[in-house]
Amino acid sequence: xxxxxxxxxxxxxxxxxxxxxxxxxxxxxxxxxxxxxxxxxxxxxxxxxxxxxxxxxxxxxxxxxxxxxxxxxxxxxxxxxxxxxxxxxxxxxxxxxxxxxxxxxxxxxxxxxxxxxxxxxxxxxxxxxxxxxxxxxxxxxxxxxxxxxxxxxxxxxxxxxxxxxxxxxxxxxxxxxxxxxxxxxxxxxxxxxxxxxxxxxxxxxxxxxxxxxxxxxxxxxxxxxxxxxxxxxxxxxxxxxxxxxxxxxxxxxxxxxxxxxxxxxxxxxxxxxxxxxxxxxxxxxxxxxxxxxxxxxxxxxxxxxxxxxxxxxxxxxxxxxxxxxxxxx
Numbered sequence: 001x002x003x004x005x006x007x008x009x010x011x012x013x014x015x016x017x018x019x020x021x022x023x024x025x026x027x028x029x030x031x032x033x034x035x036x037x038x039x040x041x042x043x044x045x046x047x048x049x050x051x052x053x054x055x056x057x058x059x060x061x062x063x064x065x066x067x068x069x070x071x072x073x074x075x076x077x078x079x080x081x082x083x084x085x086x087x088x089x090x091x092x093x094x095x096x097x098x099x100x101x102x103x104x105x106x107x108x109x110x111x112x113x114x115x116x117x118x119x120x121x122x123x124x125x126x127x128x129x130x131x132x133x134x135x136x137x138x139x140x141x142x143x144x145x146x147x148x149x150x151x152x153x154x155x156x157x158x159x160x161x162x163x164x165x166x167x168x169x170x171x172x173x174x175x176x177x178x179x180x181x182x183x184x185x186x187x188x189x190x191x192x193x194x195x196x197x198x199x200x201x202x203x204x205x206x207x208x209x210x211x212x213x214x215x216x217x218x219x220x221x222x223x224x225x226x227x228x229x230x231x232x233x234x235x236x237x238x239x240x241x242x243x244x245x246x247x248x249x250x251x252x253x254x255x256x257x258x259x260x261x262x263x264x265x266x267x268x269x270x271x272x273x274x275x276x277x278x279x280x281x282x283x284x285x286x287x288x289x290x291x292x293x294x295x296x297x298x299x300x301x302x303x304x305x306x307x308x309x310x311x312x313x314x315x316x317x318x319x320x321x322x323x324x325x326x327x328x329x
């Protein structure tokens with residue numbers, strides 16, 4: 001380590017989706033934070049509340065006031081476009097912004113506010129981290145770093161399917177399709193999944209759709225090992241972590257061509273990319289479930305391990321801090 005970084009790096013972590021308990025939110029941020037702490041980075045966390053106009057104004061004032069005080073941190077790492085934008089209102093501390101998906105991409109036709117704020121934040125941040133090449137193109141920053149969240153391979157381990165089902169009280173003799181997202185999130189297109197499953201049940205009556213969200217990671221691991229296939233049909237994504245977690249458990253995946261899923265699943269057995277229609281999704285599920293084999297996704301997941309991703313983020317930290325120091329000297 002160079003002399004400049006002989007002391008622990010002090011980082012302010014800013015997000016409107018973290019901190020969270022393990023049952024909700026974006027646990028990947030917390031996992032990344034803990035790995036970086038093991039490398040000697042010291043974090044302080046600010047949770048940006050944007051539930052009301054006054055909460056937004058308080059956050060804006062908090063960061064504007066930082067311009068009047070000596071800097072207490074080497075770096076600010078902000079997650080999600082709105083938090084990144086607010087973090088850039090202070091000018092004394094360099095900002096690394098990690099974008100998560102809908103803060104740069106909107107394919108739904110719904111409100112475009114998050115994307116517009118994200119695009120402005122991308123211009124202001126000292127460094128930009130995105131989840132996929134598509135997000136890099138959308139960001140307008142050719143110098144963006146593509147560092148998707150990895151799966152925690154130590155936690156997402158391979159388990160015997162029957163054992164996992166027993167622990168979850170899932171009867172054997174059925175084929176389980178896993179949807180590990182909140183179905184109320186319209187962008188996830190649960191409506192397409194439900195219709196696809198209804199079509200599929202005409203050919204495979206023993207199929208059952210399993211919907212989980214807001215569960216501890218330890219339970220998610222059990223479902224990844226107990227089920228027969230994961231299905232994704234979103235309108236847009238960045239780099240869906242659940243797909244990587246499924247691969248870590250050798251769980252087959254049927255997905256629309258969204259985010260970086262095609263790239264991540266390339267060369268993986270029992271992985272099918274389909275059109276975004278109930279009929280196509282049902283056909284993809286039928287192909288996978290008719291085989292009954294697990295995938296070989298875990299072997300490829302070695303390159304998408306959370307430890308590897310965190311090391312790359314630490315390199316970004318050092319580059320940004322050193323660049324700011326050079327510009328000041």
